[in-house]
Amino acid sequence: MQTRDLSLEQLQNVVGGEHAREATRQDAVDGVVPSFVARPGSVEEISELMRLASGAGAAVVPRGAGTKMHLGNPPHRAEVIVDMTRMDRVLEHAAADQVLRVQAGVKLDELQEELAASKQMLAIDPPEHGATIGGVVAANASGPLRLRYGTIRDLIIGIRVVLSDGTVAKAGGKVVKNVAGYDLSKLFTGSLGTLGVIAEANFRLHPIPEVARTVTVAVEDAGGAAGAARAVARSQIVPSAVELLWDGDRREISVLLESIPGGIGAKVETARFLLRPFGEVREEEGRVLPEMEPAEVELKVNAPPAELSGVIESVTGAAERRGLWVSLRGHAASGVTFAAVSGGGEEDISDLIAELREIRSRRGGSVVLTRATVGLKRRAEVWGYAGDAFELMRRVKEKFDPPGTMSPGRFVGGI
Amino acid sequence: MERSRLIRTMESILGPEGVIHEREQLRTYECDGLMNYRVIPDLVVLPESAEQVQKVVRVCHEEGIPFVARGSGTGLSGGALPVEKGILIVLSRMRRILEVDLENERVVVEPGVINLWVTQAVSDEGYFYAPDPSSQLVSSIGGNCSENSGGVHCLKYGFTTNHVTGAEVVLPDGEMVHLGGGKAPDEPGYDLLGAFVGSEGTLGIATKITLRVVRQPEAIRTLIAAFEDTEKAGGAVSGIIGSGCVPAGIEMMDSLCLEAVEAAVHPNYPECGALLLVELDGPEAEVESQFEQVKRICEENGSSEIRVARDDEERALFWKGRKAAFAAMGRISNDYYVQDGVIPRTELPEVLKKISDLSSEYGLRVANVFHAGDGNLHPLVLYDGEEQAGRAEELAGEIIRVCLEHGGSLSGEHGIGEDKKKYMPEMFTAEDLDVMQLLRCAFDPHHLCNPGKVFPTPRLCGERPGPFRMHPLQEAGLAEMF
Numbered sequence: 001m002q003t004r005d006l007s008l009e010q011l012q013n014v015v016g017g018e019h020a021r022e023a024t025r026q027d028a029v030d031g032v033v034p035s036f037v038a039r040p041g042s043v044e045e046i047s048e049l050m051r052l053a054s055g056a057g058a059a060v061v062p063r064g065a066g067t068k069m070h071l072g073n074p075p076h077r078a079e080v081i082v083d084m085t086r087m088d089r090v091l092e093h094a095a096a097d098q099v100l101r102v103q104a105g106v107k108l109d110e111l112q113e114e115l116a117a118s119k120q121m122l123a124i125d126p127p128e129h130g131a132t133i134g135g136v137v138a139a140n141a142s143g144p145l146r147l148r149y150g151t152i153r154d155l156i157i158g159i160r161v162v163l164s165d166g167t168v169a170k171a172g173g174k175v176v177k178n179v180a181g182y183d184l185s186k187l188f189t190g191s192l193g194t195l196g197v198i199a200e201a202n203f204r205l206h207p208i209p210e211v212a213r214t215v216t217v218a219v220e221d222a223g224g225a226a227g228a229a230r231a232v233a234r235s236q237i238v239p240s241a242v243e244l245l246w247d248g249d250r251r252e253i254s255v256l257l258e259s260i261p262g263g264i265g266a267k268v269e270t271a272r273f274l275l276r277p278f279g280e281v282r283e284e285e286g287r288v289l290p291e292m293e294p295a296e297v298e299l300k301v302n303a304p305p306a307e308l309s310g311v312i313e314s315v316t317g318a319a320e321r322r323g324l325w326v327s328l329r330g331h332a333a334s335g336v337t338f339a340a341v342s343g344g345g346e347e348d349i350s351d352l353i354a355e356l357r358e359i360r361s362r363r364g365g366s367v368v369l370t371r372a373t374v375g376l377k378r379r380a381e382v383w384g385y386a387g388d389a390f391e392l393m394r395r396v397k398e399k400f401d402p403p404g405t406m407s408p409g410r411f412v413g414g415i
Numbered sequence: 416m417e418r419s420r421l422i423r424t425m426e427s428i429l430g431p432e433g434v435i436h437e438r439e440q441l442r443t444y445e446c447d448g449l450m451n452y453r454v455i456p457d458l459v460v461l462p463e464s465a466e467q468v469q470k471v472v473r474v475c476h477e478e479g480i481p482f483v484a485r486g487s488g489t490g491l492s493g494g495a496l497p498v499e500k501g502i503l504i505v506l507s508r509m510r511r512i513l514e515v516d517l518e519n520e521r522v523v524v525e526p527g528v529i530n531l532w533v534t535q536a537v538s539d540e541g542y543f544y545a546p547d548p549s550s551q552l553v554s555s556i557g558g559n560c561s562e563n564s565g566g567v568h569c570l571k572y573g574f575t576t577n578h579v580t581g582a583e584v585v586l587p588d589g590e591m592v593h594l595g596g597g598k599a600p601d602e603p604g605y606d607l608l609g610a611f612v613g614s615e616g617t618l619g620i621a622t623k624i625t626l627r628v629v630r631q632p633e634a635i636r637t638l639i640a641a642f643e644d645t646e647k648a649g650g651a652v653s654g655i656i657g658s659g660c661v662p663a664g665i666e667m668m669d670s671l672c673l674e675a676v677e678a679a680v681h682p683n684y685p686e687c688g689a690l691l692l693v694e695l696d697g698p699e700a701e702v703e704s705q706f707e708q709v710k711r712i713c714e715e716n717g718s719s720e721i722r723v724a725r726d727d728e729e730r731a732l733f734w735k736g737r738k739a740a741f742a743a744m745g746r747i748s749n750d751y752y753v754q755d756g757v758i759p760r761t762e763l764p765e766v767l768k769k770i771s772d773l774s775s776e777y778g779l780r781v782a783n784v785f786h787a788g789d790g791n792l793h794p795l796v797l798y799d800g801e802e803q804a805g806r807a808e809e810l811a812g813e814i815i816r817v818c819l820e821h822g823g824s825l826s827g828e829h830g831i832g833e834d835k836k837k838y839m840p841e842m843f844t845a846e847d848l849d850v851m852q853l854l855r856c857a858f859d860p861h862h863l864c865n866p867g868k869v870f871p872t873p874r875l876c877g878e879r880p881g882p883f884r885m886h887p888l889q890e891a892g893l894a895e896m897f
């Protein structure tokens with residue numbers, strides 16, 4: 001396993017002199033500084049890079065815009081960064097068929113702008129700006145809209161990947177309905193660069209709703225937040241998002257309503273009516289949802305949606321007992337809550353995580369350390385228990401990447 | 416293991432009433448909904464619990480006996496076709512709805528539960544289970560899950576894969592695992608559940624499944640619109656989708672199909688060359704205004720008659736014709752072959768024209784009934800008797816090639832199974848198929864779980880993908896590829 005078998009010149013021969021360079025500290029992945037960064041311009045070039053790297057026993061970490069490189073365990077090794085930002089073309093936007101085929105390095109924001117010209121969108125809204133499609137798929141990122149449209153795994157309909165031995169393969173296709181063969185697009189969604197490099201992906205698109213309003217209620221306590229979220233989510237107004245904000249004295253549930261001009265009024269009225277029992281209601285034009293502020297330590301708590309009040313109480317309670325400060329944001333009706341944690345040392349925080357994981361393990365769900373220092377990651381374990389299918393996941397990894405070239409160690413259980 | 420000993424072993428696990436071994440009784444299970452292929456299994460077992468499934472699979476694993484899961488046997492691609500010298504594991508005795516948890520909008524069921532029962536279990540509370548294959552009265556959730564079944568409401572609500580959130584699965588070595596978070600989202604790890612759904616029973620046996628249920632819409636509006644021909648109807652479909660509304664379903668039937676349907680269930684549809692059935696649902700105000708728009712679009716595209724369902728009864732009648740379409744073919748033809756191809760919606764006029772050309776060329780009638788909204792075609796190739804059967808299948812194959820030429824897929828909902836595996840290389844390269852096999856090998860290294868389905872000639876596990884070459888063991892006649 002030494003990179004001395006791999007030289008910058010070899011990489012430059014593949015991608016061209018100006019597209020491969022020595023890595024710098026800025027390219028470090030959780031403290032591990034790679035040797036090289038290569039920016040392939042085609043699927044063939046990725047394939048050639050992978051053959052070279054795995055042949056030389058070098059570990060490869062794919063990178064999109066780098067906005068989520070903090071997710072995952074520190075890699076065991078990382079010699080070559082395969083930077084996907086050169087592959088930023090929209091290959092096909094069949095507007096009338098509402099499908100899309102793009103290279104992985106396309107930036108989501110730019111893509112949405114382009115799609116908007118046809119009054120369409122990829123119904124995914126991770127709050128982070130600048131993220132690439134490949135990164136969104138690899139990190140299984142989603143946002144508030146998941147309530148209505150599902151997550152990226154529900155929208156992806158085809159994929160083209162490059163495995164560590166250079167094999168290029170596709171699965172799925174560019175039609176919305178398709179059951180031919182295994183659905184590898186789902187397998188690669190959320191695989192965090194550990195199975196192969198995602199080169200291209202196909203998606204189904206949705207029309208952009210014509211109008212949007214946000215109705216927000218200021219709630220008293222955790223029970224109120226849960227009650228308000230449940231009331232709207234279980235109604236027939238089909239909210240596009242139901243979001244939680246729990247930050248000091250600001251405690252709110254915001255409901256995003258989207259419709260046609262003739263339909264929005266009735267939806268807003270119903271939402272106001274349903275939310276009124278829980279506190280003071282206000283209404284805003286457009287989409288006004290609580291934003292995630294970057295914090296040094298972030299947790300993602302996944303729980304059955306009905307447990308929202310339990311999640312709020314257990315997280316804030318466990319933090320308080322340790323003198324930590326937490327602020328919560330989340331997809332209240334989907335069962336996802338993000339916690340930004342501050343104050344305290346690594347020990348307090350890893351203690352907090354252990355306590356929350358213990359509760360989750362009894363009630364279902366998971367607690368993931370989505371952002372932290374390397375020290376804290378080593379102490380608290382990023383992913384927690386990976387379930388009884390872990391052995392099977394390990395076998396999947398072994399089949400797809402036998403030499404362990406792809407992002408070794410980053411994923412669950414050190415995969 | 417000797418057969419008589421195997422029978423005793425199985426009886427000790429399942430009791431005598433859980434094992435079928437008499438040849439005449441075994442015949443009941445020789446095929447699924449696709450009757451072109453028949454194989455009599457060595458044994459049929461009827462487990463009543465996950466533990467029993469696990470015990471049966473363990474024996475198969477230890478003895479190297481291939482096994483096939485079967486739900487209700489309504490599959491149309493030969494997915495539940497038994498394998499020779501293999502055991503058929505029939506899950507229809509595992510039919511309990513284990514939990515209804517509407518707080519989390521989830522229902523947990525055993526695999527043999529019939530699709531429609533899920534909706535029935537929650538409808539009083541104002542919920543429904545969205546994926547609604549036309550076989551919803553009979554097909555099982557286990558089968559739906561394995562085929563990633565679709566239905567008329569999938570255009571808006573998504574397919575089975577979007578509604579299964581967790582599964583307890585007995586792996587081909589008898590281990591039991593839980594895939595997906597079930598009630599909690601975003602379980603860390605690979606999305607093995609996403610890969611399992613739609614894997615046609617080749618990765619393991621689901622013994623418990625968690626499903627998402629959806630709030631019933633406030634309003635539902637349904638219309639049928641008559642057109643001169645499928646091209647005009649296709650234009651209306653594009654217009655509706657292009658207008659930015661997402662209908663709950665858009666179905667199309669051509670004249671030949673209408674003829675059969677009329678004879679069979681008398682829905683009293685207007686006489687026309689092509690009929691569209693459009694349903695919208697959602698909040699009242701939204702649906703009202705979009706429904707007006709849909710009517711206008713149909714008119715603009717030359718619809719000669721539009722009928723709006725006045726009440727639930729009439730709505731049911733509109734749907735009755737559509738849902739009975741396959742069965743109705745018996746009225747106008749002795750035999751028929753159901754094809755299941757997908758195309759990008761915009762290719763519809765071109766593809767329908769090519770199908771009609773092929774129909775003349777082969778001298779066989781083709782009736783069309785399909786999910787127009789998502790481009791899923793079901794051309795029904797009509798034929799008469801054994802002697803035409805081969806030609807009908809050939810024609811159906813040509814239709815699939817047309818779908819592929821136009822950027823589509825081999826199957827939209829019925830699966831690949833035994834029936835279509837030979838076409839897989841026309842849609843996927845050898846590398847694509849090899850990479851899919853990597854997943855198979857991780858789950859089922861010995862290829863015991865529904866072997867021979869989906870893939871044309873999978874390599875043995877352990878081989879690295881690359882240009883195709885015969886495995887040395889196979890060349891030497893030492894090992895067989897399923």
Ligand SMILES: Cc1cc2nc3c(=O)[nH]c(=O)nc-3n(C[C@H](O)[C@H](O)[C@H](O)COP(=O)(O)OP(=O)(O)OC[C@H]3O[C@@H](n4cnc5c(N)ncnc54)[C@H](O)[C@@H]3O)c2cc1C
Pocket residue numbers: 061062063064065066067068069070071072084104105126127128130131132133134135136137138139140141142143192193194196197198199292293294338407
């Ligand atoms: C303030 C803030 C708030 C956020 N809130 C949310 C939120 O609410 N919900 C949410 O889900 N996310 C959230 N995110 C995360 C954001 O959505 C991610 O940044 C995004 O998904 C990653 O895209 P990227 O292109 O930057 O990927 P990168 O950071 O470059 O890569 C992410 C991972 O994917 C791998 N990868 C990248 N490209 C490929 C490829 N082509 N093939 C294979 N593997 C690849 C990388 O190796 C890495 O492991 C938030 C981020 C921030 C900073």
Ligand SMILES: Cc1cc2nc3c(=O)[nH]c(=O)nc-3n(C[C@H](O)[C@H](O)[C@H](O)COP(=O)(O)OP(=O)(O)OC[C@H]3O[C@@H](n4cnc5c(N)ncnc54)[C@H](O)[C@@H]3O)c2cc1C
Pocket residue numbers: 447448483484485486487488489490491493494495506526547548549550553554555556557558559560561562563564565566567615616617619620621622741742828829865
């Ligand atoms: C009249 C008619 C109309 C139809 N309409 C539609 C339609 O609109 N949409 C659609 O998608 N399909 C349709 N089908 C096809 C069929 O009903 C579906 O494929 C259905 O999902 C099969 O369910 P089943 O229980 O009958 O499964 P089976 O036919 O018994 O099995 C199907 C596959 O699933 C596997 N399997 C079954 N149970 C399990 C389990 N517990 N674990 C693992 N694997 C399992 C089997 O091995 C097999 O490969 C129709 C069929 C008919 C006859």
